[in-house]
Amino acid sequence: ERTRVAIVGAGPAGLLLSHLLAAAGVESIVVDARSRQEIETTIRAGILEQGTVEVLDGIEGSRARTVGHRHDGIELRFAGEGHRIDFPSLVGRSVWLYPQHEVLKDLIAARLAAGQDLRFSASVTAVHDVDSEPRVVGTDSDGAPFEIRCDFVVGADGSRSVVRPAVAGDRGNGAFREYPFAWFGVLCEAAPSSDELIYSNAPDGFALISQRSETVQRMYFQCDPSTDPEALSEAEIWDALQRRVPGTHLTEGPIFQRDVLRFRSFVAGGLRRGRAALVGDAAHTVPPTGAKGMNLAIADVLLLGDALRRLLVEHDERGIDAYAETALRRIWKAQHFSWWMTSMLHAVPGADAFDRQRQLGELRGVIESEAGQRFLAEAYTGWPLPSSF
Numbered sequence: 496e497r498t499r500v501a502i503v504g505a506g507p508a509g510l511l512l513s514h515l516l517a518a519a520g521v522e523s524i525v526v527d528a529r530s531r532q533e534i535e536t537t538i539r540a541g542i543l544e545q546g547t548v549e550v551l552d553g554i555e556g557s558r559a560r561t562v563g564h565r566h567d568g569i570e571l572r573f574a575g576e577g578h579r580i581d582f583p584s585l586v587g588r589s590v591w592l593y594p595q596h597e598v599l600k601d602l603i604a605a606r607l608a609a610g611q612d613l614r615f616s617a618s619v620t621a622v623h624d625v626d627s628e629p630r631v632v633g634t635d636s637d638g639a640p641f642e643i644r645c646d647f648v649v650g651a652d653g654s655r656s657v658v659r660p661a662v663a664g665d666r667g668n669g670a671f672r673e674y675p676f677a678w679f680g681v682l683c684e685a686a687p688s689s690d691e692l693i694y695s696n697a698p699d700g701f702a703l704i705s706q707r708s709e710t711v712q713r714m715y716f717q718c719d720p721s722t723d724p725e726a727l728s729e730a731e732i733w734d735a736l737q738r739r740v741p742g743t744h745l746t747e748g749p750i751f752q753r754d755v756l757r758f759r760s761f762v763a764g765g766l767r768r769g770r771a772a773l774v775g776d777a778a779h780t781v782p783p784t785g786a787k788g789m790n791l792a793i794a795d796v797l798l799l800g801d802a803l804r805r806l807l808v809e810h811d812e813r814g815i816d817a818y819a820e821t822a823l824r825r826i827w828k829a830q831h832f833s834w835w836m837t838s839m840l841h842a843v844p845g846a847d848a849f850d851r852q853r854q855l856g857e858l859r860g861v862i863e864s865e866a867g868q869r870f871l872a873e874a875y876t877g878w879p880l881p882s883s884f
């Protein structure tokens with residue numbers, strides 16, 4: 496069968512792209528190896544930049560602004576003291592706490608209501624002929640083989656992308672960084688412990704106190720990447736969290752999910768080849784500190800959606816030819832921000848007295864300077880989309 500754009504991956508990037516293309520009159524098919532249930536229940540990120548919320552506002556039924564919670568600041572805590580960064584007074588913007596799986600429920604419902612061809616449990620095994628007439632081959636939910644011919648194929652299929660090799664070659668072609676720590680993440684049934692998110696640099700490691708709702712909280716603490724999530728008792732988890740946010744008493748409750756998140760930075764060696772391109776985690780990975788992952792995927796898609804409209808409707812190749820270079824400017828700013836927040840806030844194994852004091856000096860440099868705070872607030876709430884990439 497044939498379509499104009501084959502989109503591999505029904506995450507935030509792939510679903511938003513199908514929406515933008517449909518609005519431009521361009522037909523697409525979206526395929527994802529996961530079931531709808533898995534996509535709608537997997538716990539991922541929580542923070543949306545203001546620009547991301549504005550994009551979602553344009554989608555019928557999006558609840559990001561109404562059910563999500565506006566956050567006007569975060570707290571940086573170090574050396575036993577908390578320091579609030581107030582976004583509206585610094586940059587006139589805010590962020591929204593609205594879980595990624597809720598974004599996905601909204602997007603899937605909107606795309607299905609609009610008649611989008613959206614195929615779950617359909618795994619792509621290979622992408623061929625991206626330099627001429629792309630073909631996407633795989634196995635559908637019944638186990639039957641499929642082949643989709645298209646004008647353009649987009650890899651929106653996450654960090655283990657099957658489209659990436661066809662665009663960028665193997666992994667070795669990219670820029671890669673691994674970190675000597677990870678996050679132990681928990682979801683618990685408890686009331687919020689703080690009105691706003693707390694990013695805490697404590698002597699025995701970093702902790703982030705985030706939220707999901709009035710009754711469910713999300714918290715993370717720095718751990719060794721080899722940590723087995725099942726190895727700690729609930730008491731040990733609460734002890735690790737409590738010790739890392741001195742000055743705040745965390746409201747405890749049953750922990751019903753735990754996971755260990757690896758820290759990596761990655762940018763693929765190419766984002767576009769012929770009639771194929773990559774967006775979101777297929778193109779890049781950031782460590783979670785600063786919550787840039789999903790927001791960066793949305794920024795890629797705004798750019799690629801416009802480039803594909805120009806290519807497929809107006810037969811103008813300039814947007815698609817500029818896609819990689821333009822997207823990479825924002826991607827590397829987000830890479831720097833995520834790396835910076837990570838290195839400024841975590842206890843680095845093997846750090847000596849100089850490293851530790853230098854880190855506290857850096858944190859003081861940020862919070863004691865309005866310019867420093869504004870730099871952080873601009874990045875956290877999101878650089879403008881998309882004209883000033």
Ligand code: DHB
Binds near residue numbers: 539541703786
């Ligand atoms: C969350 C995750 C982040 O990485 C972050 O910087 C803020 C919030 C979260 O999952 O809530």
